[in-house]
Amino acid sequence: MFGNFLIGLREGLEASLVVCILVAYLVKTGNRRQLPPLWAGVGIAVTLSLAFGALLQFGSSTLTFQAKEALGGTLSVLSVALVTWMVFWMRRTARHLKSELQDKLDAALAVGTGALVVTSFFAVGREGLETSLFIWTAVQATGDGVRPLTGALLGLATSVVLGWLFYKGALRINLAKFFRWTGAMLVVVAAGVLAYGIHDLQEAGILPGLHSLAFDISTTIPPDSWYGTLVKGVFNFQPDPTALQVVVWSLYLIPVMAFFLAPGRTRPVSQPEATEAPTAG
Template sequence: MLATYLIGLREGLEAGLVVGILVAYLGKLGRRDLLGRLWAGIGLAIAVALGVGAALTWGPYAMTFQAQEILGGTLSIVAVAMVTWMTFWMGSHGATLSKELRSSMDAAIDRSWFAIVLLGALSVGREGIETALFVWANAAGGAEPLYATLGAVLGILTAVVISWGISRGLVRFNLGRFFTWTGLFLIFVAAGVLAYGVGDLQEASVIPGWGAPAYSLTGLVPPGSWYGTVLAGIFNFTPEPTWAQVFAWVGYVAVTVPLYLLMLRRRGRARAAAAAAKTTTAEASAPPEPAALEPTPVDTH
């Protein structure tokens, strides 16, 4: 539930920021008459996300066991790819997000009314589909479906409240730090989903090695224990993974975490350089200090 709450909160905040920027920009342009088209696109995106969630929940029941496992494994890997891309994209484009959205809105206004609907749908639809896929993959990997869905809904509702508070100036929230730490947390959640997806493909005989665990941690984490249930619900932990699952988890973390930390380091250096350049420019444009007057010696004779 915690994992799906965080994904709902993170994706909801991203969508809330996008909507807030677009709505505020239309207001600044004096084109509030276009808000209806923008909201129509946002509503369309929400409907598509709900449709994807419903299809993932109810669609596989008409399939054979092997087909269900292949679908589940494939979609889990797709969910990991989307969440990973989202994490890195937000980390590298967060600073220029507002500028990019304003440029997209200018282009949409110049084209047609449908372009504004499409912009609203695409801007929010990505987060909606990512949320649907990741929540489904998390629930399929061992989390209780009801709790997983409830966690995502609570996360989205929390994001709505925070986004509204930010837009009204009632909430001061360090979004950069939030996205940084949740991004790192979600990398480990995604690693568990990836391992689960590999296990599904092994059960379907697409990848060999199912039924031969690499090791067993049942002595440390007994099946049915409360902490085993928590680990399975958040990180898709399994006490007896196969070698393919171990390699997938370790390989993903070993590649993704260093790249993520490197991106954060470069972003920090870029901000420091920009701040230093701004300070230098301000100092260069400042008027010179008036020269101090030397005291005139007084002749006492």
């Protein structure tokens, strides 16, 4: 549940920040009349994301067991790739996200209303589609549709509240640090999802080694115990992984985490842009 809360919070906060930056910029530049097209683009993006999630859920329910495992495993690998790209992209751009979005908005305003709808749609839609895909794969990994969805919804609700506080100027944090540390936690969550994806592909017969276990501590950490459920919900931990799962998990987590936490070059920006969200005033 915590992992899905983190996904909802992280992705939702990205979208909330994007929206509050766009709205505040329109208000400050005297373009309030362009707010309806902006909200239209946001609404279309949210609707498409929900439809995508529903399509994954109901479309996969008609598949055979092997086909469903193959689909789940393939989408798990894809979602991990997208989330990995996302956390590195945000780590690189968090410090100058505001100016980048404002430049895009200026270009859209110069073109017309349709361009503004498209700009807001793509700005929010990417996070929405990534969230739907990652949450769906997490639900398949845990086999429990209630707690992952509850965690994701709580994370999204929290992100909306935080976005509103940013917009009102009531909350100021260092966004670069926030996205850095939540990104590191997401890398751990993604490693677990990737391991489950590998297991799905093994069950589908696409990858070998389904019965070659690396270890089995099910008696020590029963999956149905409260602490087994806790570590599974937070880290996607499996007490009896295959050897291939452990190898892939290690090959992903260790280098990705090392690259993500390594000091990187970022172009200098003013302190307010790095730590403050735009306000409507």
